[in-house]
Amino acid sequence: MDYAQLCILADEARSRSYCVYSDFAVGAALLTEEGKVYQGCNIENASYPAGICAERTAFCKAISEGERNFKAIAIAGGPKGSKPDNAYPCGICRQFMNEFVSGDSFDVLIVHEDLSYDQIKFSDILPFSFDPANLNK
Numbered sequence: 580m581d582y583a584q585l586c587i588l589a590d591e592a593r594s595r596s597y598c599v600y601s602d603f604a605v606g607a608a609l610l611t612e613e614g615k616v617y618q619g620c621n622i623e624n625a626s627y628p629a630g631i632c633a634e635r636t637a638f639c640k641a642i643s644e645g646e647r648n649f650k651a652i653a654i655a656g657g658p659k660g661s662k663p664d665n666a667y668p669c670g671i672c673r674q675f676m677n678e679f680v681s682g683d684s685f686d687v688l689i690v691h692e693d694l695s696y697d698q699i700k701f702s703d704i705l706p707f708s709f710d711p712a713n714l715n716k
């Protein structure tokens with residue numbers, strides 16, 4: 580599974596977004612070290628804060644299946660009906676991911692309109708993070 584394919588899978592997951600309130604559709608594809616992919620989309624709710632982002636959907640699926648070693652996540656987000664447009668993960672998702680990834684070796688791929696991507700090291704999008712290590716865990 581190369582990163583270009585992972586971006587295609589993020590865009591595919593995006594087509595399943597449930598975003599009836601924001602009309603902002605996000606898809607994610609999370610790659611494990613072993614090469615397995617978990618897709619996720621944002622899932623909104625009439626009680627707005629009950630909604631969940633695409634990245635956390637993908638992580639929850641993977642973690643609950645026993646996965647713990649992650650290599651990269653591709654994120655494709657933008658207004659519904661338009662192509663993906665450089666959507667970066669929100670702060671809650673960054674903190675959520677931080678629990679399970681190694682900042683220097685986990686890659687974040689931000690999908691562009693033409694499905695090309697920017698590749699960023701996780702530690703560059705969440706510097707000075709609060710880690711399990713802060714709690715001696």
Ligand code: THU
Pocket residue numbers: 598601603604605620621622623630631632633634656667668669672
């Ligand atoms: N959203 C994500 O899925 N991921 C992010 O990192 C940013 C925001 C979703 C949440 C909500 O359903 C919609 O995009 C608009 O904020």
